[in-house]
Amino acid sequence: MEMQEGRKGIPSLLSSQGECIASNITQLIGWTPLIELKNIAKKDGISARLVGKIEPYQPLSSVKDRSALRLIEDAEERGLISPGITTLAGVTSGNLGIGVAFVAAQKGYKFIAVMPAKLLIDKQILLRYLGVEVILVDPALNGFKGLLDRVEQLKKDMANVFVIDQFTNPANPDAHFRWTGPEIWKDTVGKVDIFVAASGSGGTITGVGRYLKMKNPYIKLICVEPAESAVISGGEPAFHNIQGIGPGFIPEILDRSQIDEVVTVTTQEAMDMARRLAREEGLLVGISSGANAAACLKVAAREENKGKMIVTMFPSGGERYLNSELFAQVKEECIDINNTF
Numbered sequence: 001m002e003m004q005e006g007r008k009g010i011p012s013l014l015s016s017q018g019e020c021i022a023s024n025i026t027q028l029i030g031w032t033p034l035i036e037l038k039n040i041a042k043k044d045g046i047s048a049r050l051v052g053k054i055e056p057y058q059p060l061s062s063v064k065d066r067s068a069l070r071l072i073e074d075a076e077e078r079g080l081i082s083p084g085i086t087t088l089a090g091v092t093s094g095n096l097g098i099g100v101a102f103v104a105a106q107k108g109y110k111f112i113a114v115m116p117a118k119l120l121i122d123k124q125i126l127l128r129y130l131g132v133e134v135i136l137v138d139p140a141l142n143g144f145k146g147l148l149d150r151v152e153q154l155k156k157d158m159a160n161v162f163v164i165d166q167f168t169n170p171a172n173p174d175a176h177f178r179w180t181g182p183e184i185w186k187d188t189v190g191k192v193d194i195f196v197a198a199s200g201s202g203g204t205i206t207g208v209g210r211y212l213k214m215k216n217p218y219i220k221l222i223c224v225e226p227a228e229s230a231v232i233s234g235g236e237p238a239f240h241n242i243q244g245i246g247p248g249f250i251p252e253i254l255d256r257s258q259i260d261e262v263v264t265v266t267t268q269e270a271m272d273m274a275r276r277l278a279r280e281e282g283l284l285v286g287i288s289s290g291a292n293a294a295a296c297l298k299v300a301a302r303e304e305n306k307g308k309m310i311v312t313m314f315p316s317g318g319e320r321y322l323n324s325e326l327f328a329q330v331k332e333e334c335i336d337i338n339n340t341f
């Protein structure tokens with residue numbers, strides 16, 4: 001496989017001589033900054049270095065922009081899809097769909113997103129705004145299988161449908177092997193000791209983990225999942241509210257063989273930590289970012305991890321969750337205050 005030093009994103013433009021103008025939005029995918037959580041580490045008396053990779057710096061504010069680009073480009077490279085002819089379709093909890101939506105818009109593909117009804121309202125709004133046809137399925141009927149069945153139905157009903165399947169397509173972890181992993185390695189000058197990431201499709205932990213272990217087999221890989229639905233740990237699937245992770249089954253592309261440990265985090269812990277990241281570090285990130293940071297604190301508290309560099313992902317920006325439980329209390333306060341006028 002061709003090795004890349006990560007996608008350069010915005011820095012490639014800045015380093016060019018003369019005009020600094022992207023020729024299309026997909027050129028800006030890749031390269032996100034790392035930040036050290038100094039305030040939280042100090043307050044909690046942690047001597048490990050806690051470092052987060054801020055994926056909200058992507059064009060549409062999530063880690064899934066990378067996967068969306070690679071899934072589409074891979075299908076193009078294999079001659080499976082072409083703009084104006086192929087309709088892209090897929091099941092999404094939102095962020096991958098939003099990534100596919102803007103790449104599809106730029107390249108000229110129609111995209112149909114199949115989503116569970118009544119959940120993820122912010123993402124439904126964004127997808128419709130981006131011109132995506134959103135098909136809702138009652139999640140109570142058949143769970144995730146009901147969503148997959150609806151996509152299968154689309155394939156039967158329409159010609160030239162290509163299914164974007166982040167759970168089975170190796171192009172998804174490949175995005176992180178080619179781009180996210182090399183970025184982390186380069187920006188930490190290879191000092192990363194432990195990589196912590198929550199698993200949704202498993203693309204990030206699999207691709208980044210593969211790259212980092214190839215560079216240094218002693219790097220520890222820690223997978224995070226919701227405590228309420230700890231399927232990778234051997235538990236039963238159940239409802240939780242950490243959007244984007246813990247789909248309730250073990251994805252085909254998740255490479256469990258390289259994972260050293262699975263840490264569970266409750267929805268409450270994830271949301272509390274997302275709020276701390278906002279108020280103590282000024283980082284407006286999503287619920288799974290809170291889950292990742294909460295897991296990092298658990299790992300950092302261990303004696304053997306003193307002084308180590310623990311790198312994690314902040315997969316999405318906080319504004320994507322304005323109508324979710326994360327903001328519920330503040331939203332209610334705002335409504336109440338406004339109602340006094």
Ligand SMILES: Cc1ncc(COP(=O)(O)O)c(C=O)c1O
Nearest residue numbers: 095200201202203204244288315
């Ligand atoms: C907010 C958020 N966090 C984490 C993840 C997990 O990333 P991955 O699918 O690469 O495991 C996703 C995936 O959609 C996500 O949307």
